[in-house]
Amino acid sequence: MNIFRPRVSKTIKKILKKGSTVPLYFITVHKCEKLKNTNQKYNKKYVSYKVLTIVFAILSGFNSFSQDDIFLNYYENVNIAEMNIVNKKLDSAIYFYDLAFPLTEKPMVKDIHNALMCAVSIKNNSKTQDYLEKITLKNLNPNYYKRYKLTKYLTKNQFKNIKERYKRKINSYVYQFLDSLQNEDQKIRTQENYLKFHYKIIATDTSNYNCYIKFLENNDFPDESQTINYPNQQRIDNILFHHWFQTTHWFQMQKNNVDSLIIKQIKEFNIANYHYANFYDIRNGSFVGKPNYGMVFFVKYKHNVKLLNFSKEDLIQINKNRKDLGLDTRENSIIKTSFFDKSKIFIFQNYGQTIIFSGGKTAEEQFNSLK
Amino acid sequence: MWILKGNCISIVGYNRGIIYNLFDNSYYFIPKTFAKMFQKSAVFNKKLQSEDSLNFFKDNKLIIEISKNQIRQFPQVTPEYINKNDFEHVVIEICNQNIETIDLIIKKISNFKIKSIEFIFSDNVELDFALTIINKINLELNIAKVITLKYDLFLRISEKINLNTIDYVKTYSCSEENKLNLQTSKYSYLDANYWKMNETKLFFNFDFFAEAISYHVKFNQMIFIDKNGNIKQNPLGNSVCNYMKLNKNFLTNNIFTELWYVSKEKCHVCKNCEFRYMCVDARIPLKINDNEYYFKEECTYNPYICKWQGEEGYVPVEECGTYGKETGFVPDKEKIEKLNQEIWKE
Numbered sequence: 001m002n003i004f005r006p007r008v009s010k011t012i013k014k015i016l017k018k019g020s021t022v023p024l025y026f027i028t029v030h031k032c033e034k035l036k037n038t039n040q041k042y043n044k045k046y047v048s049y050k051v052l053t054i055v056f057a058i059l060s061g062f063n064s065f066s067q068d069d070i071f072l073n074y075y076e077n078v079n080i081a082e083m084n085i086v087n088k089k090l091d092s093a094i095y096f097y098d099l100a101f102p103l104t105e106k107p108m109v110k111d112i113h114n115a116l117m118c119a120v121s122i123k124n125n126s127k128t129q130d131y132l133e134k135i136t137l138k139n140l141n142p143n144y145y146k147r148y149k150l151t152k153y154l155t156k157n158q159f160k161n162i163k164e165r166y167k168r169k170i171n172s173y174v175y176q177f178l179d180s181l182q183n184e185d186q187k188i189r190t191q192e193n194y195l196k197f198h199y200k201i202i203a204t205d206t207s208n209y210n211c212y213i214k215f216l217e218n219n220d221f222p223d224e225s226q227t228i229n230y231p232n233q234q235r236i237d238n239i240l241f242h243h244w245f246q247t248t249h250w251f252q253m254q255k256n257n258v259d260s261l262i263i264k265q266i267k268e269f270n271i272a273n274y275h276y277a278n279f280y281d282i283r284n285g286s287f288v289g290k291p292n293y294g295m296v297f298f299v300k301y302k303h304n305v306k307l308l309n310f311s312k313e314d315l316i317q318i319n320k321n322r323k324d325l326g327l328d329t330r331e332n333s334i335i336k337t338s339f340f341d342k343s344k345i346f347i348f349q350n351y352g353q354t355i356i357f358s359g360g361k362t363a364e365e366q367f368n369s370l371k
Numbered sequence: 372m373w374i375l376k377g378n379c380i381s382i383v384g385y386n387r388g389i390i391y392n393l394f395d396n397s398y399y400f401i402p403k404t405f406a407k408m409f410q411k412s413a414v415f416n417k418k419l420q421s422e423d424s425l426n427f428f429k430d431n432k433l434i435i436e437i438s439k440n441q442i443r444q445f446p447q448v449t450p451e452y453i454n455k456n457d458f459e460h461v462v463i464e465i466c467n468q469n470i471e472t473i474d475l476i477i478k479k480i481s482n483f484k485i486k487s488i489e490f491i492f493s494d495n496v497e498l499d500f501a502l503t504i505i506n507k508i509n510l511e512l513n514i515a516k517v518i519t520l521k522y523d524l525f526l527r528i529s530e531k532i533n534l535n536t537i538d539y540v541k542t543y544s545c546s547e548e549n550k551l552n553l554q555t556s557k558y559s560y561l562d563a564n565y566w567k568m569n570e571t572k573l574f575f576n577f578d579f580f581a582e583a584i585s586y587h588v589k590f591n592q593m594i595f596i597d598k599n600g601n602i603k604q605n606p607l608g609n610s611v612c613n614y615m616k617l618n619k620n621f622l623t624n625n626i627f628t629e630l631w632y633v634s635k636e637k638c639h640v641c642k643n644c645e646f647r648y649m650c651v652d653a654r655i656p657l658k659i660n661d662n663e664y665y666f667k668e669e670c671t672y673n674p675y676i677c678k679w680q681g682e683e684g685y686v687p688v689e690e691c692g693t694y695g696k697e698t699g700f701v702p703d704k705e706k707i708e709k710l711n712q713e714i715w716k717e
Contacts, residue, residue, distance in 0.1 A: 069435045070444070073376065080378070080394055084577070091453050092577040096393075099377040102444045122453075 075326025090118040106269040113231035139169040223270040294318040301367035373415035381409035384645025450581035457483040459592035466493040466598035487515035566653035583648040590630040639699035644674035665699040684714035
């Protein structure tokens with residue numbers, strides 16, 4: 001036993017150096033110490049806790065210490081793949097998607113869809129099957145497969161499986177819960193409430209927000225397979241976050257560490273990076289002030305469209321922030337948006353790139369004042 | 372552990388290696404030992420790790436830190452060249468032929484899938500004739516178009532019509548002064564040394580690399596139709612047949628397609644060059660046997676000492692070994708070692 005113990009501390013020291021398993025180490029060691037104090041120092045239970053500590057520490061440490069690099073590498077590959085789609089180099093796009101997908105068990109649905117469309121377009125059947133298998137795990141609405149003429153690549157059983165998965169999803173507790181919050185969010189947003197009873201909207205937002213936070217205490221953060229029905233549509237909870245970031249939840253969100261929570265989910269591939277960038281810009285002002293990520297590219301008023309410009313210095317900072325979140329440069333993203341908007345099959349970020357001004361004179365004045 | 376990113380590809384040369392980064396089409400010179408290591412396995416061998424080497428790879432974002440059980444998440448995939456065309460490049464020589472002949476040639480080749488087409492206008496071509504041809508190809512050909520013509524003719528054509536629909540324009544007989552105006556992404560000039568490689572002519576992107584791994588990018592699926600309508604593998608080659616006889620059977624004819632399957636790996640000297648997947652070499656490969664080719668003209672880069680012609684210490688490749696018709700080029704390792712010690716000593 002004496003020989004065993006220094007080895008343990010050495011291993012843990014090594015792991016701690018990597019700096020990722022501290023909480024787990026403390027939890028398990030704390031239990032060990034408890035056992036130690038009850039004079040069961042060398043009994044079997046104590047040893048098994050020690051061994052468990054090492055095993056958990058090693059496993060969790062090794063799985064997480066390079067998560068940052070991996071998520072960034074994923075998005076680097078996807079960004080290049082998308083540029084290749086823009087340049088009509090679908091073979092090259094597939095090459096980069098194939099570098100990205102193995103990096104995670106949960107590639108983002110938009111990326112799988114685009115890869116799938118590349119494979120279908122160049123008639124690469126084996127890749128088509130690979131990507132279909134991947135996209136099936138996203139529990140999309142069966143109509144998606146019809147809309148994109150993918151049913152011909154599926155057997156009857158496969159399509160039956162897709163229908164069942166979708167059914168299971170929409171009947172799941174998570175989906176039902178998010179759907180009910182979304183319904184409440186939309187129900188309260190009437191024109192009358194906006195004009196006369198704005199406090200009602202804020203009250204509903206607050207109540208929804210608190211429900212969601214409580215939900216997260218007992219459930220994992222919902223991933224795309226639980227929240228998305230079509231790759232070109234938003235997550236079911238997107239509108240909720242959109243409104244929370246827009247209204248008066250700044251302090252509550254800070255208290256609940258929502259920003260770091262979402263960033264963690266991006267790194268774990270539960271939510272796409274551009275969602276957070278959009279939320280953040282909404283809070284800080286997408287076109288007034290200094291948006292962090294420059295997510296709004298165009299502003300539209302009636303039939304006039306303007307490209308939102310930034311100073312050189314601001315653009316450098318924006319692109320730096322975008323890079324840290326795995327987003328392509330603003331310049332490339334504008335090119336992509338223009339291309340993907342026209343494309344009938346490929347999908348880029350599905351919201352936030354254009355702000356449409358509507359309403360009266362204020363909107364017109366605001367539009368005209370933008371450079 | 373550290374691993375080479377999937378988008379980075381290591382190439383071993385005789386004297387040093389290169390890492391190609393397919394993300395931004397950049398490349399980095401690395402010591403041969405590192406290139407060999409990465410070619411064997413993407414994992415950065417701990418024995419070769421030093422602070423300097425790690426910093427170099429980290430700073431250039433070529434490697435990523437992972438755990439042992441994440442290796443399978445980083446597959447090393449080599450770009451694959453997928454051939455979708457019957458011809459990659461068709462070159463047609465224009466020399467005041469009968470317009471009907473040009474019509475027939477265009478009609479004939481329209482039956483094939485072609486990536487790009489080039490029209491080389493001889494120096495005696497009349498303006499009106501050139502204009503007719505350009506208008507015709509704009510109307511009838513919906514593929515990448517390249518024209519090569521005398522600088523004077525290019526100027527006169529530009530005054531008459533917009534050359535926007537032409538993807539690339541090469542000019543010859545151009546004064547030094549005008550050459551400067553032509554160095555853009557769409558225009559270039561040709562001079563007596565146009566076929567010679569230099570550092571500025573190195574080119575790298577995904578498609579190019581994917582093709583270059585298996586084929587000679589200059590000659591892969593290329594045909595040349597001369598002013599008499601004769602079809603050749605290259606401008607200096609023998610005529611295979613007349614354009615009238617061109618049909619799909621030719622795509623499997625060994626004599627006609629011989630140069631299509633010559634990769635740089637089969638070419639003496641080139642196979643030892645770290646730039647072999649980034650160079651468009653206009654020299655015509657000469658056959659030794661089915662798997663070996665050599666070039667009559669020497670390249671301006673010597674891969675055995677990593678020097679370009681004109682650089683200090685440069686010696687021609689022929690001084691680094693011996694040439695023979697049957698053996699091709701055989702490097703003299705001792706001599707090369709000596710030369711390198713002299714050139715690269717501190």
